[in-house]
Each structure stands twice: as structure tokens, then as C-alpha cells.
Amino acid sequence: MSDSSSSPWRRPRVVAVTVLLLLLTGIAIGEWRGWPFLESPLQNLLSGQLERRVRFIDDAPGTFAMRFIGGVRLHSARLDIASTSWSTAPHLLDGRDVALRLRYIDLWRAWRGQPLRIESLQAGALDAHLERLADGRASWQFAAASSPDETTEWPRFGEVRINDGLLRYSDLRHDVTLEARVSVAGEQADSVLKVDLTGAYRDQPVQVTLRARGTRPESASEAQTTAVALTVSGSIGRAILDFTGSGRGVQDFAGLTGRFKLAGPSLAAIGDPIGVTLPGTPPFRATGTLTKSGGEWRVGIDDATVGSSRLKGDFLYRAGADRPLLSGRLGGARLLLADLGPALGGVRPAPREGKVLPGGAFDLAALRAMDADIAIDIAEVDLGTPLLGALQPLRAQLGLAAGVLSISELEARTAEGWLKGDIGLDGRGDLALWSADMRWGDVRLEKWLRQARTDAPPYVAGRLGGRATVTGQGRSTADILASLKGRVQVQLRDGRMSHLVVEAAGLDLAEALGLLVSGDSTLPLDCAVADIQAEAGVLRPQVMVLDTEDSTVSVSGSLSLAAETLDLTAIALPKDFSPLTLRSPPRVQGSLADPHVSLEKAPIGMKMAGAALLALLNPLAALLPLVDAGSIDEADRLAAGCAALARRGVAKTTPTKRKHL
Structure with a gap:
């Protein structure tokens, strides 16, 4: 009774078990033989997906094989992927004795949009041609909907073993043409990656050799954490590089550390x-x-x-x-x-x-x-x-x-003094906009200016302070200076100047000859200030006065940075009696490249003419036009004005506290 009641269920079970056994047997046979009948359907599927011809070329029966247990494994005696229609390359990829292994989890992630991970890639030889045009189209972009500007996520690799690899890369968009010879060989515990790279980058010749040695990773995830010894040497353009260290993820150098030498x-x-x-x-x-x-x-x-x-x-x-x-x-x-x-x-x-x-x-x-x-x-x-x-x-x-x-x-510090300020260059427009706000103070001129006087007092000494607030614009330094606008203020405290310089400025021949015989000395500067205005590249002293106990010297004129010329005159007003003086203001004229100093001829001519006429009466009378009693009133007026400017602080030079770096 029980046998008859269970018989209706026994037959389906037997059928199911039989089907399952047949299915398992078929899978086992398929795995053993490598599913050879899938070669043609797989070629068609990949050709459609990649939009270019894909071929598995068998040198002998059984050289194509696919297996699915434990992941997808593919082996082909030769794999050929054609180039895109616009490319002149013979192929995109030509591989011989190619073996790939992928995990299902990686395929799932790739289907969800993540970069594809390839657990293992082995090949006896690989020849790849990668190209990108100036409009952004790239031979490795397969989908028809891909935008030329879309960034391609390259596959991640775990174990890689290539006996002989050749990669040719041409990128017109970034001006790159490279050829790389690649090989990965050696045992699992001591594999060696060799890359010899030649070509050009941005019109710069490239020649680089890379060697990586270490334990070959077993998986794509392990490849990103396995450190290998790494050496890189070569040149890019005129720069020469040597690097010795270690790296993780050698495929994209995600992790790198070591020492380098660089020269050029x-x-x-x-x-x-x-x-x-x-x-x-x-x-x-x-x-x-x-x-x-x-x-x-x-x-x-x-x-x-x-x-x-x-x-x-x-x-x-x-x-x-x-x-x-x-x-x-x-x-x-x-x-x-x-x-x-x-x-x-x-x-x-x-x-x-x-x-x-x-x-x-x-x-x-x-x-x-x-x-x-x-x-x-x-x-x-x-x-x-x-x-x-x-x-x-x-x-x-x-x-x-x-x-x-x-x-x-x-x-900054210099000659016991200080310098502070800010400088800017705005290059956002067609013309560069330059600005500077600089202040300085307590700069010892006798230490900062290297004056070639070892056996005599310095020409000028004292503590210099001042401020320059200027702006300019242009496409070069010359343009900016030619448009310079602003103000420069200078003041000298505790100043001293060579007596010889002061007397020479007024052409006091008697004093100068006496100093040449007895030796130079320095005169205290009661006041020394300058206030210079800049407009359209032309600098004009509003005030430039040096006041000593002997003379008051003022400077007037202009210096053009636009024309690179100068025309300055120094007038010395003596406060003392001098028996032999020409009193002709020295004048500096010419270009910045070739300035020259001259004396105003009119005052000298008048004095020499008077001396010649008086010499007709008496030789000693010829000296009378050369006698100068001094311009005490005018000198005192300039000195008073100089002192007033100094008291008002024509150039404030008090240092302020700044944050140190």
C-alpha cells in the first residue's frame, strides 16, 4: 500500500536526480574541455559590446578554453581586438598565449559601475596600440555613448605575468607619444617587472627605465597593499631623475616612497x-x-x-x-x-x-x-x-x-637695519598689475653700500629709513616701471658725508685741494631728506636736500624710467668763505645705460671771463671773481625747510611688530 502511494512521487524525483546528474556531468565535461563551443558566441558577444572585432585564434584544437567554477577563467592561443574605425593602428590588442582570471564579485561590481578588477593576467606576448585624438576620442573607449571628455577607468590588476610586452601610446590631446617594453618574470616570491620607456612628452624627449622587484600578489586587492622595491632612472626633456625606494600598486603608483636625485x-x-x-x-x-x-x-x-x-x-x-x-x-x-x-x-x-x-x-x-x-x-x-x-x-x-x-x-635684516613690506602681481588680465608697499629703517649706509674706500672715511654714512608705495602695469618689468606711479620717501638720521664730496659738489677748489693734501674727513649731516613723486614712469624730487655745517645741497630734475633717461642737477650753497671756487652746479644727464656728468658752462664762463678781464689790470685781481663769501641766507632757508620736513617725518620708519614665519 505504501509502495503504491509513494510511486507517483518517486518518478519525478528520479527524473530530477537524473537531470541534475546529467547537468553536473555536462558541466564537468564542459569545464574539462573548456567549453569550446562558446568560442564563437563569445566572439560575437564581445564584438557587439566593444563595437569592434574580437577574435580568438586557435593554433591547435583545445587552445581556446573557458571555465566558470571558482570564477571566470579564459585561455586563448591568440586574442586579437581590432582598432576602432578611425585608427590607423593594425590592432588595439594582440596577445599570444593569453590567460585571464576574474572573480564573480568583481564582475558584479563592474556591472554596477565600479572599475573592473582582473585577478590574473598572463601572456607570452602582448602588443597594444592606444590612441587619443585631439578632439578627445580614444581607442580604448568602447561604448558608443562614451563622451570624448569622459574619463576612462582602467582595469585593476592583481597577478600579472608578461614575458614580452610592447605598448605604443599616442595622445594628440596631451602631446604624448610613448613606447614601452614591458616584461614581468620570475618566481612568485621574487618576480621582476621591467619597463623601458622611450618617446616624447610635450615636445620633450623621454627615456625612462623602471625596475620593480618583490613578491607577486595573488589578487587584485593584495596588489594594492603589496610593497615592492622600485628603481627609476632616466630623463624627461633636459631633466635627469634617479629614484630608489618602494611602491604599492605599481600599476598606478598609488603608494610610493623613496629617495631621489634630480638635475638639469x-x-x-x-x-x-x-x-x-x-x-x-x-x-x-x-x-x-x-x-x-x-x-x-x-x-x-x-x-x-x-x-x-x-x-x-x-x-x-x-x-x-x-x-x-x-x-x-x-x-x-x-x-x-x-x-x-x-x-x-x-x-x-x-x-x-x-x-x-x-x-x-x-x-x-x-x-x-x-x-x-x-x-x-x-x-x-x-x-x-x-x-x-x-x-x-x-x-x-x-x-x-x-x-x-x-x-x-x-x-628682512641688513646692515643692522630692517626691511618690511608686501609685493603683488595680478596676472588675471592681459596686462600685469604690480604693486609694492615697502618700508625700511635703521639701515647703516656705510655697511650696506660697499664703498671702495679702505683708507678713508666712507662717502656717506648714517641710518637710512624710508617708504615706497608704488604701482605699475604692463607685460614686462620695463613696461611696469615705465608706468610707475606713487611716492618714495627717504630720511637719513645720524648722517655723515665725505667733506670732499660736499666741496666737490660746489666745486670749492680751495677746500678740495686742501683735503687732497691733508686727507678727507666726514661732515655731520644736520638733515638729509628726499620726497620723490612718480607719475607715468617719471621720478621727480619734490624735496631732496642734504644739509651740513659747510653747505646745503639740493637736487632737482627728473629720471624717466619710460625713456630710461635722467637729467638731475645738484646745487651746493656754501655757508663759509672760500677763496677759490667756480660754483657751477654739476649735472647728470644721458641714458641709464650711459649717464654722463657735466658742469653748467654759463656760471663758469662768466667767472672765467671776469677773471681774464681783471688779469689785464693786475694778475692778483684775476682771483676776485673766484672768491665766494657764501650764500648763508639761502643755505639757511633750505636747511630750515629740511629740518621741518625731518621733524614732520617725511618718511616714517618706525618698525612695527610682524608675525614671524
């Missing part, structure tokens, strides 16, 4: 290939540490030599959505300004006949290419001329934001 004929040789604004300089070399984490690069420079300068620093470079940002600290023992050359926006000085002001155009586009925030702290800054003393030290904050360059919180 100019800092601009580094900046040009990587798109970082750096000035043209003399030859340089640098050593330090390099660390990359994600999209951030950290560089520690232990020692950098640029020309005669010795620098060091720590920097962070971060690629931003709008502009990359370079931040950090620049220090060092010595900086020669001439070594940095035209650092403001990559100025290139251009020689101009008969001109001394640099006329090379600012590279304003370079100012807008990146942002920067750099703290500067340098022990000694050489101003690049033997006539002026160095700044010791110099501190400032350099900022660059959306094309606006600023040097703020500038502080």
Missing part, C-alpha cells in the same frame, strides 16, 4: 613637462625624499644647488579640480637673486639696444596654471650686485591664487 640645466626643465610654474635658472641639482599617497605628492629637499644658491625645503603637490596646488616651505643657507632670474611668472629677459631694464614678457598663462602657498625663510639673500650688502635673513609668504602672485609679510 634649469628649474624650468622640471616644470615644463609636469605643468608646474618654475622660473628659468642656472643649472641645478637636488637630492631628497619623495612620497606619493593617492593624488598627493610630498617632496622633501635635503640639499638643492641652483647656480651659487644652496636651498632646501618641504613641499606638497596636490592635483585639484581647477588648478593644482603647491604648498610648503622654502629655506636654505644662501640665495643669489640672479640664480632665480625672472621668477615672477617665468619672465625671460630680452636684450634691448641701449636699454638696461628687462623687457621680456611675463608668462601670465603660467601664473594661472596653478596655485601656491610657500613660506620662505632663507638665511642670506645676495642681491646680485657687489655694491649692496646681503639680506640676512629674509622671511616672507609667497602666494599664488587664480593668477594673482603675492609676496606678503616680507621681513
Whole structure:
């Protein structure tokens, strides 16, 4: 009774078990044989999905195989993926003895939009041609709906083993043409990746060799955490690089740390290939540490030599959505300004006949290419001329934001005095807008001005203070100075001046000859002030007076930075009696490149004519026109005005407290 009642259910069970056994047997046979009948359907499926021909080419039966247990595994004696219709390359990918392994979880994530992870890629040989046109179309963009500007997420790889790989990459949009020979060989515990790269980047020749040695990862996730020993050497353009360290995720250098050596004929040789604004300089070399984490690069420079300068620093470079940002600290023992050359926006000085002001155009586009925030702290800054003393030290904050360059919180010491201020260059428009607000005080002139007098008193001494508030605009330094507008005020305290200079300014021959015989001395300056106005590049002294116990000297005239000419006259009014003087004001005229000093001929001619006429009466009478009793009233008037200006503080030089970097 029980057998008859259960028989209706037994037959379906038997059928189900039989079907299951047949299915398992079929799967087992399919896995054993590698599902060869799937070759043609898979070719058609991939060709449709990738919109280009995909072929599995068998050299012999059984050389194509797919397996699905434990993941998707594919092997083909040869895999050929054709190029896109607009490409002239023979193929996109041609692989021989290719084996791929993918996990189902990675396929699921890729289907949900995440980057594809390939657990394993092995090939006896791979030949790939990747191309991007100037309009953004790329041969590796497969979907018809892909936008030329759409960023392609490249697959992530775990285990990779390639005996002989060749990659040709051409990118007209970014001006890149590269060819890489790639091989991955060795045992699991000691595999070696070799990459030999040649080509050009932004018209700069590229030749780089990369070697990575370490334990070969078993999975894509392990590849991102496994560190391998890494060495890179070669050149990009004129820059030479050597790096020794370790890296994680060698495929995209997600993690990198080590030491580097860098050298080249100019800092601009580094900046040009990587798109970082750096000035043209003399030859340089640098050593330090390099660390990359994600999209951030950290560089520690232990020692950098640029020309005669010795620098060091720590920097962070971060690629931003709008502009990359370079931040950090620049220090060092010595900086020669001439070594940095035209650092403001990559100025290139251009020689101009008969001109001394640099006329090379600012590279304003370079100012807008990146942002920067750099703290500067340098022990000694050489101003690049033997006539002026160095700044010791110099501190400032350099900022660059959306094309606006600023040097703020500038502080420096020199010759027992100080210098403070702010400088800006706005490069957002067609013309650069330059501004400066500088103050200085207590600068000992006899120590700052290197005067070639070792056996005599200095020509001028004292504590110099002042302020300059000026603006200008143009495409070069010469343009900015030619449009200069503002005010420069100077005051000398506790001043002293060479007696010989004062008497020579008034051509007091008797005093000057006496000093040449007895030796020079210095005169106290009761007052020394200057108030200079700048308008359209022309500087005119509103007041420029030096007052001593012997004479009061005033300067008038103009200096044109637009025409690079000058016309200045110094008038000395003596306060004492002099038996032998010509009293002709010296005049400085000509160009900045070739100035010349002359004497006004009219006063001298009148005195010499009078002396000649009187000589006809008596030889001694010829000396009468050369006798000067002094212009005491006029000299006192100028001296009083000078003292009044000094009391009002024509140039306030009291230092204020500033935040140190």
C-alpha cells in the first residue's frame, strides 16, 4: 500500500536526480574541455559590446578554453581586438598565449559601475596600440555613448605575468607619444617587472627605465597593499631623475616612497613637462625624499644647488579640480637673486639696444596654471650686485591664487637695519598689475653700500629709513616701471658725508685741494631728506636736500624710467668763505645705460671771463671773481625747510611688530 502511494512521487524525483546528474556531468565535461563551443558566441558577444572585432585564434584544437567554477577563467592561443574605425593602428590588442582570471564579485561590481578588477593576467606576448585624438576620442573607449571628455577607468590588476610586452601610446590631446617594453618574470616570491620607456612628452624627449622587484600578489586587492622595491632612472626633456625606494600598486603608483636625485640645466626643465610654474635658472641639482599617497605628492629637499644658491625645503603637490596646488616651505643657507632670474611668472629677459631694464614678457598663462602657498625663510639673500650688502635673513609668504602672485609679510635684516613690506602681481588680465608697499629703517649706509674706500672715511654714512608705495602695469618689468606711479620717501638720521664730496659738489677748489693734501674727513649731516613723486614712469624730487655745517645741497630734475633717461642737477650753497671756487652746479644727464656728468658752462664762463678781464689790470685781481663769501641766507632757508620736513617725518620708519614665519 505504501509502495503504491509513494510511486507517483518517486518518478519525478528520479527524473530530477537524473537531470541534475546529467547537468553536473555536462558541466564537468564542459569545464574539462573548456567549453569550446562558446568560442564563437563569445566572439560575437564581445564584438557587439566593444563595437569592434574580437577574435580568438586557435593554433591547435583545445587552445581556446573557458571555465566558470571558482570564477571566470579564459585561455586563448591568440586574442586579437581590432582598432576602432578611425585608427590607423593594425590592432588595439594582440596577445599570444593569453590567460585571464576574474572573480564573480568583481564582475558584479563592474556591472554596477565600479572599475573592473582582473585577478590574473598572463601572456607570452602582448602588443597594444592606444590612441587619443585631439578632439578627445580614444581607442580604448568602447561604448558608443562614451563622451570624448569622459574619463576612462582602467582595469585593476592583481597577478600579472608578461614575458614580452610592447605598448605604443599616442595622445594628440596631451602631446604624448610613448613606447614601452614591458616584461614581468620570475618566481612568485621574487618576480621582476621591467619597463623601458622611450618617446616624447610635450615636445620633450623621454627615456625612462623602471625596475620593480618583490613578491607577486595573488589578487587584485593584495596588489594594492603589496610593497615592492622600485628603481627609476632616466630623463624627461633636459631633466635627469634617479629614484630608489618602494611602491604599492605599481600599476598606478598609488603608494610610493623613496629617495631621489634630480638635475638639469634649469628649474624650468622640471616644470615644463609636469605643468608646474618654475622660473628659468642656472643649472641645478637636488637630492631628497619623495612620497606619493593617492593624488598627493610630498617632496622633501635635503640639499638643492641652483647656480651659487644652496636651498632646501618641504613641499606638497596636490592635483585639484581647477588648478593644482603647491604648498610648503622654502629655506636654505644662501640665495643669489640672479640664480632665480625672472621668477615672477617665468619672465625671460630680452636684450634691448641701449636699454638696461628687462623687457621680456611675463608668462601670465603660467601664473594661472596653478596655485601656491610657500613660506620662505632663507638665511642670506645676495642681491646680485657687489655694491649692496646681503639680506640676512629674509622671511616672507609667497602666494599664488587664480593668477594673482603675492609676496606678503616680507621681513628682512641688513646692515643692522630692517626691511618690511608686501609685493603683488595680478596676472588675471592681459596686462600685469604690480604693486609694492615697502618700508625700511635703521639701515647703516656705510655697511650696506660697499664703498671702495679702505683708507678713508666712507662717502656717506648714517641710518637710512624710508617708504615706497608704488604701482605699475604692463607685460614686462620695463613696461611696469615705465608706468610707475606713487611716492618714495627717504630720511637719513645720524648722517655723515665725505667733506670732499660736499666741496666737490660746489666745486670749492680751495677746500678740495686742501683735503687732497691733508686727507678727507666726514661732515655731520644736520638733515638729509628726499620726497620723490612718480607719475607715468617719471621720478621727480619734490624735496631732496642734504644739509651740513659747510653747505646745503639740493637736487632737482627728473629720471624717466619710460625713456630710461635722467637729467638731475645738484646745487651746493656754501655757508663759509672760500677763496677759490667756480660754483657751477654739476649735472647728470644721458641714458641709464650711459649717464654722463657735466658742469653748467654759463656760471663758469662768466667767472672765467671776469677773471681774464681783471688779469689785464693786475694778475692778483684775476682771483676776485673766484672768491665766494657764501650764500648763508639761502643755505639757511633750505636747511630750515629740511629740518621741518625731518621733524614732520617725511618718511616714517618706525618698525612695527610682524608675525614671524
